[in-house]
Amino acid sequence: MPWTRKDLLGLEPLSAEELRLVLDQVKAFKEVSTRSVKKVPALRGRTVVLCFLEPSTRTRASFELAAKRLSADILQVQPASSSLLKGESVVDTARNIEAMQVDAVVLRHNSSGIPVRVAQAIRPSVINAGDGSHEHPTQGLVDLFTILEKKGRIEGLNVLIVGDVLHSRVARSDFWGLSKLGAKVTFCGPPPLVPAAFEGFGARIATRLEDVLPEADVVIALRIQKERMEEQMIPSFRSYARLYGIDEAKLARAKPDVLIMHPGPVNRGVELAPEVADGPRSVILDQVTNGIAVRMAALFLTISAQEPAASSKPAAQTAAVSL
Amino acid sequence: MDAAGIDRALTRIAHELLEQRGAGESVALVGIRSRGDLLAQRLARKIQELPEGAGRPILMGALDITLYRDDVGLAAPQPAAPVIHATEVPFDVTGRRVVIVDDVLFTGRTVRAAMDALTDLGRPQAIELAVLVDRGHRELPIKANHIGKNIPTARRDRVQVRLLETDGADEVMVEEGRDAVDA
Numbered sequence: 001m002p003w004t005r006k007d008l009l010g011l012e013p014l015s016a017e018e019l020r021l022v023l024d025q026v027k028a029f030k031e032v033s034t035r036s037v038k039k040v041p042a043l044r045g046r047t048v049v050l051c052f053l054e055p056s057t058r059t060r061a062s063f064e065l066a067a068k069r070l071s072a073d074i075l076q077v078q079p080a081s082s083s084l085l086k087g088e089s090v091v092d093t094a095r096n097i098e099a100m101q102v103d104a105v106v107l108r109h110n111s112s113g114i115p116v117r118v119a120q121a122i123r124p125s126v127i128n129a130g131d132g133s134h135e136h137p138t139q140g141l142v143d144l145f146t147i148l149e150k151k152g153r154i155e156g157l158n159v160l161i162v163g164d165v166l167h168s169r170v171a172r173s174d175f176w177g178l179s180k181l182g183a184k185v186t187f188c189g190p191p192p193l194v195p196a197a198f199e200g201f202g203a204r205i206a207t208r209l210e211d212v213l214p215e216a217d218v219v220i221a222l223r224i225q226k227e228r229m230e231e232q233m234i235p236s237f238r239s240y241a242r243l244y245g246i247d248e249a250k251l252a253r254a255k256p257d258v259l260i261m262h263p264g265p266v267n268r269g270v271e272l273a274p275e276v277a278d279g280p281r282s283v284i285l286d287q288v289t290n291g292i293a294v295r296m297a298a299l300f301l302t303i304s305a306q307e308p309a310a311s312s313k314p315a316a317q318t319a320a321v322s323l
Numbered sequence: 324m325d326a327a328g329i330d331r332a333l334t335r336i337a338h339e340l341l342e343q344r345g346a347g348e349s350v351a352l353v354g355i356r357s358r359g360d361l362l363a364q365r366l367a368r369k370i371q372e373l374p375e376g377a378g379r380p381i382l383m384g385a386l387d388i389t390l391y392r393d394d395v396g397l398a399a400p401q402p403a404a405p406v407i408h409a410t411e412v413p414f415d416v417t418g419r420r421v422v423i424v425d426d427v428l429f430t431g432r433t434v435r436a437a438m439d440a441l442t443d444l445g446r447p448q449a450i451e452l453a454v455l456v457d458r459g460h461r462e463l464p465i466k467a468n469h470i471g472k473n474i475p476t477a478r479r480d481r482v483q484v485r486l487l488e489t490d491g492a493d494e495v496m497v498e499e500g501r502d503a504v505d506a
Contacts, residue, residue, distance in 0.1 A: 002403035002404060002405075002406065003403060003404040004402065004403045004404075006402075021406075025406070025407055027409060028387065028407040028408060028409050028410070029407070031409060031410055031411075032390070035443060035444055036443075036444065036445060037443040037444070039443070040390035040391065040440075040443070041390070041391055041439070042389075042390035042391070070390075300390075300404065300407075301404040302404075304402075304403075304404035304405060305402050305403055305404045306402060307402050
């Protein structure tokens with residue numbers, strides 16, 4: 001089954017077959033970054049707009065490198081220098097960018113659902129680089145690919161996602177991807193940060209880490225965001241670290257081959273003890289490396305699946321078919 | 324062209340490759356996916372079966388040229404992304420004579436893409452081309468060093484190479500084109 005979506009907005013809408021197709025393609029793109037010339041001409045002459053309306057270092061850097069390794073040109077739109085500060089709506093900004101004949105818009109926004117609205121409004125591909133607490137599909141794919149690479153399978157694995165599930169778009173994308181591919185997902189964290197609603201979708205909810213850590217094949221620790229501290233959802237970093245932070249002592253009761261993952265940036269000593277973050281079971285830097293290959297695949301697949309520009313009008317399409 | 328014809332053609336190409344190399348000099352074969360890589364494997368076996376090729380070091384690789392094509396996204400009636408297969412060239416091409424192997428030589432565009440892909444992996448001393456079938460109608464100034472068989476065709480014809488490994492039989496078929504369909 002070929003890839004036919006012009007946009008990548010989330011992992012929830014994708015079928016298991018589509019997820020497997022993307023993961024298979026990521027492997028081919030990963031090889032490009034191992035060559036002496038780390039660049040292929042696949043998107044030569046195409047333009048990718050990186051529109052990050054919320055702070056980001058690694059996701060933006062990762063998309064920028066991915067676009068460059070595919071030979072695309074890039075345009076950076078940042079809130080500080082954009083008309084969004086003058087009150088222009090995101091959809092209007094996107095329409096104006098579209099009018100400049102670009103091929104893809106990579107969009108990060110602090111409101112859930114904005115990429116979907118932009119994708120409906122414009123012809124270029126839209127890739128969601130994180131929208132509010134909704135989805136972060138490329139990070140979800142990074143996690144799926146890294147698990148597949150290290151474990152050889154996803155089906156049947158116990159994956160434990162620890163931390164601020166409530167605010168985490170990574171947790172949602174991970175959950176959809178993992179459960180579609182047959183993994184068993186458990187969420188664990190302080191009760192106010194772990195919505196019970198996920199149980200309805202087939203996830204298991206736990207509040208005591210020591211109950212669920214021993215059976216986990218993979219642990220994904222989520223970042224505790226300082227801004228949430230002000231909302232008083234956790235009492236303190238120190239108490240969080242004691243209950244939900246993963247250190248050597250807690251890991252002693254985990255499976256010896258458990259994978260430790262984190263979408264970054266790590267609050268050392270909070271979600272993960274430094275010796276765990278840098279330890280032999282941590283694959284955090286593999287996640288960063290795989291991020292480029294995942295984003296190359298996302299850009300290539302979505303742009304390749306666009307309607308050919310000439311045939312966007314019905315009349316021209318008839319001409320193309322009668323070749 | 325039947326199974327025996329394909330076998331004879333590959334034997335002749337294997338002879339030619341050995342004749343043009345000094346005793347003991349290695350042979351580097353890089354097949355274009357999919358089918359060129361299978362033909363490269365068969366050529367490697369042929370070389371080892373020949374008396375002058377026994378014990379000869381053979382380096383094998385496979386190229387996927389999708390990311391180097393010049394027609395991605397052009398007028399596809401059903402917009403869908405092409406499927407990319409792995410490129411595996413597990414040796415350093417720099418300084419070597421590398422033979423690109425493919426099933427059919429037609430417009431030359433695939434070979435152009437393969438040369439670009441290969442030179443991104445290093446700087447070969449020379450690139451050669453071996454094909455099972457040359458059907459003419461070049462659109463680029465490209466010529467094969469080793470040809471299994473020249474088959475005159477009309478531009479609109481379709482040439483299909485079927486191999487035991489993927490298609491259940493060894494044969495080359497020419498289907499007469501009814502209308503102008505680009506193969």
